Amino acid sequence: MSSCCGHDHEQKPTSGSGAAGSTLRYRKVGEHRHDHDHDHDHDHDHAHGEACCAPAGVLQPLAASVAGADSVTTQIRIGEMDCPTEEALIRKKLGGMTTVRRLEFNLMQRVLTVVHAPEALDAVLAAIRSLGFTPELPEAGVAPSPAVKKPWWPLALAGVLAVGAEVIEWAGLPTWIAALLAIAAVLSCGLTTYRKGWVAIRNGNLNINALMSIAVTGALILGQWPEAAMVMVLFTLAELIEAKSLDRARNAIAGLMDLAPERATVRQSDGRWAEVDAKTVAVGDVVRVKPGERVALDGEIVSGSSTINQAPITGESLPVEKGEGDSVFAGTINESGSFEYRVTAAAANTTLARIIHAVEEAQGAKAPTQRFVDQFARIYTPIVFAVALLVAVVPPLFDGAWLAWIYKALVLLVIACPCALVISTPVTIVSGLAAAARRGILIKGGVYLEEGRKLKTLALDKTGTLTHGKPEQTESEAWNGGDLGAATALAASLAGRSDHPVSQAIARAAAGVAHAEVEGFEALLGRGVRGEIDGKAYWLGNHRMVHEQGRCSTELEARLDVLERQGKTVVMLVDAERVLALFAVADTVKDSSRQAVAELHALGVKTVMLTGDNPHTAEAIAAQVGVTEARGDQLPQDKLTAVEQFGREGITGMVGDGINDAPALARADIGFAMGAMGTDTAIETADVALMDDDLRKLPAFVRLSRATHAVLVQNIVLALGIKAVFLALTLAGLGTMWMAVFADVGASLLVVGNGLRLLRR
Numbered sequence: 001m002s003s004c005c006g007h008d009h010e011q012k013p014t015s016g017s018g019a020a021g022s023t024l025r026y027r028k029v030g031e032h033r034h035d036h037d038h039d040h041d042h043d044h045d046h047a048h049g050e051a052c053c054a055p056a057g058v059l060q061p062l063a064a065s066v067a068g069a070d071s072v073t074t075q076i077r078i079g080e081m082d083c084p085t086e087e088a089l090i091r092k093k094l095g096g097m098t099t100v101r102r103l104e105f106n107l108m109q110r111v112l113t114v115v116h117a118p119e120a121l122d123a124v125l126a127a128i129r130s131l132g133f134t135p136e137l138p139e140a141g142v143a144p145s146p147a148v149k150k151p152w153w154p155l156a157l158a159g160v161l162a163v164g165a166e167v168i169e170w171a172g173l174p175t176w177i178a179a180l181l182a183i184a185a186v187l188s189c190g191l192t193t194y195r196k197g198w199v200a201i202r203n204g205n206l207n208i209n210a211l212m213s214i215a216v217t218g219a220l221i222l223g224q225w226p227e228a229a230m231v232m233v234l235f236t237l238a239e240l241i242e243a244k245s246l247d248r249a250r251n252a253i254a255g256l257m258d259l260a261p262e263r264a265t266v267r268q269s270d271g272r273w274a275e276v277d278a279k280t281v282a283v284g285d286v287v288r289v290k291p292g293e294r295v296a297l298d299g300e301i302v303s304g305s306s307t308i309n310q311a312p313i314t315g316e317s318l319p320v321e322k323g324e325g326d327s328v329f330a331g332t333i334n335e336s337g338s339f340e341y342r343v344t345a346a347a348a349n350t351t352l353a354r355i356i357h358a359v360e361e362a363q364g365a366k367a368p369t370q371r372f373v374d375q376f377a378r379i380y381t382p383i384v385f386a387v388a389l390l391v392a393v394v395p396p397l398f399d400g401a402w403l404a405w406i407y408k409a410l411v412l413l414v415i416a417c418p419c420a421l422v423i424s425t426p427v428t429i430v431s432g433l434a435a436a437a438r439r440g441i442l443i444k445g446g447v448y449l450e451e452g453r454k455l456k457t458l459a460l461d462k463t464g465t466l467t468h469g470k471p472e473q474t475e476s477e478a479w480n481g482g483d484l485g486a487a488t489a490l491a492a493s494l495a496g497r498s499d500h501p502v503s504q505a506i507a508r509a510a511a512g513v514a515h516a517e518v519e520g521f522e523a524l525l526g527r528g529v530r531g532e533i534d535g536k537a538y539w540l541g542n543h544r545m546v547h548e549q550g551r552c553s554t555e556l557e558a559r560l561d562v563l564e565r566q567g568k569t570v571v572m573l574v575d576a577e578r579v580l581a582l583f584a585v586a587d588t589v590k591d592s593s594r595q596a597v598a599e600l601h602a603l604g605v606k607t608v609m610l611t612g613d614n615p616h617t618a619e620a621i622a623a624q625v626g627v628t629e630a631r632g633d634q635l636p637q638d639k640l641t642a643v644e645q646f647g648r649e650g651i652t653g654m655v656g657d658g659i660n661d662a663p664a665l666a667r668a669d670i671g672f673a674m675g676a677m678g679t680d681t682a683i684e685t686a687d688v689a690l691m692d693d694d695l696r697k698l699p700a701f702v703r704l705s706r707a708t709h710a711v712l713v714q715n716i717v718l719a720l721g722i723k724a725v726f727l728a729l730t731l732a733g734l735g736t737m738w739m740a741v742f743a744d745v746g747a748s749l750l751v752v753g754n755g756l757r758l759l760r761r
């Protein structure tokens, strides 16, 4: 299945390159852009006061219809649809309509996406209704109505009645009492099942409801009163528990949003403070936060200061000091002081809301295992059906025991329900995505969560990724008899115009020096900057630049060699004739980077540093962090080539700041962005966004991916294993309908519970 509007992140090819491969991979970036536009549509809706991601609805909102050239894409919520048996029904009904072009099912969210001819919507809705379902359309961003709560007492009553029937029969009391109790039990809890089953049968589909209805009716006809009642009660109970567990999985994401308080204390126009609904607070309003209170919206501190625990977003619980001018984020916890902040994003647009939105989108796209399981289920069910048919017809031809064999066939039909198998994958993926999000790792698709475990090579950028990215100037020397003071002023004037970390360090070191007017300023990719001061041209750049200009000397190279081997980055100020001065800056390696690299190696991931800095500095820093390999002098194109090369050997990830690393990030199988907390683009364009810049989130991601994979495999084995056992038992004449039902719903409960386990990690 592929989707129509870019929600579905197709799995990227993991190996090979060449022209076809590259266009495909590049298109991915375009797809993200598209998602971005889509976000804006959403934002637009929110502006009308409807917040989608509010905790109110467990289910995500439906996207508005999208009209294409000759077709319309509509999302329809079907409350009753959360099992593949319903999917099969709908697929059969709608698939046969000529006006329907494509169907996409999201059972977790109970959303059906239909691509249909413009005038066909009513027919589609009518067809869905004819199956006994109630389709819901996206009503201008209205929060979805939570699933209707069914009263629990009919089930309890049925349980008591069923036990009663059992007791009566066991005590040898008159059969008609047991029969009465059993029929009452079946009627009080089983009518929904009968109704659903009838719709299915009428549409030529034998789903679990139909099978249960047939089985229970059969048992009643055969006079097995207590058994019939018990099967119906157990089935209804299990369905209920399963629905509850699934709600929990759905809630895992929406639950993140509960982290932001619903109310905020806002300054009114007359200067008073009033507590209002956070959704009504506009950008520019000033909000006050007391100690111990959670921040309700994103903003910038205008007065006061405090320490803030940002764990809800970054997963890092070490509090951060914040003062005037610093950014604060919705959901984070104000620990000590009180402060006031100016709102920079409305409730529906905060970083937290974006995270939740991204996770919701991610779980809507099918991960590889899910695609596989769906395909498998599509052949599994018909095969078991065929076996059941054979069992019902062939053996009795020889022994004449029609009833016994038909009973066995019915049991087989229950086993044919692929519910447990099909539901296990999305539950597991959602749990994994939610667990990651809670730790500040935003994974933009199940595919990345699944691929992460296979990560073979991880390419890392140096500046700001492995290092703090805030170098300090350590040396400044005049060359060729120049005047250091004058050279420093010139260098600072040029450096002041650039936001490259190296330039920034030089500008900071010369803080007191007055900047001269720079004309014709230009950045030279991977080299430095140039500009004219007082009509004369100057360059500030690295060895590569000086060498290319032919202004290098053996003496200079010797000096560069010494400094670079200390891990320093050196740039030179050059005029039209010669090198005037040299400036060395040193960056420090983050402790967390060193740990992260060691953990990655322990997990079997090779680390490669790709930096635009020179090879000697690269080597020196690499030795400090312990990466497997370091490559210097890398222009964006080289980084891309390197990532392509690693990509041929296995799954390759790239971590970068997303500016000169953008092409390599896009090409990597998994592109990681760091420090995504304040930057919308990182959240939107990366495959995996780390909310802060702690690289230990990378090994955490790999471990989570491995845990998720283990659970996925366990679930598939569990679901199929239980079925296999009952298949054998039934054919051996030991399986009863009772046990088959138990096995079917039991397996569903087990796999859902196992999937949810990831949430607790």
Ligand SMILES: Nc1ncnc2c1ncn2[C@@H]1O[C@H](COP(=O)(O)OP(=O)(O)OP(=O)(O)O)[C@@H](O)[C@H]1O
Binding pocket: 461, 462, 463, 464, 498, 499, 500, 502, 503, 523, 524, 525, 526, 527, 528, 529, 540, 541, 542, 569, 570, 571, 610, 611, 612, 613, 614, 634, 635, 660
């Ligand atoms: N604006 C600039 N000001 C000063 N030096 C610069 C500038 N731009 C580039 N350079 C020099 O060129 C080198 C390579 O720059 P580039 O931006 O490609 O990589 P980087 O960001 O420093 O390193 P990394 O790739 O690890 O992030 C820098 O190390 C620096 O010496």
Ligand SMILES: [Cu+]
Binding pocket: 543, 546, 547, 552, 553, 557
């Ligand atoms: Cu040189």
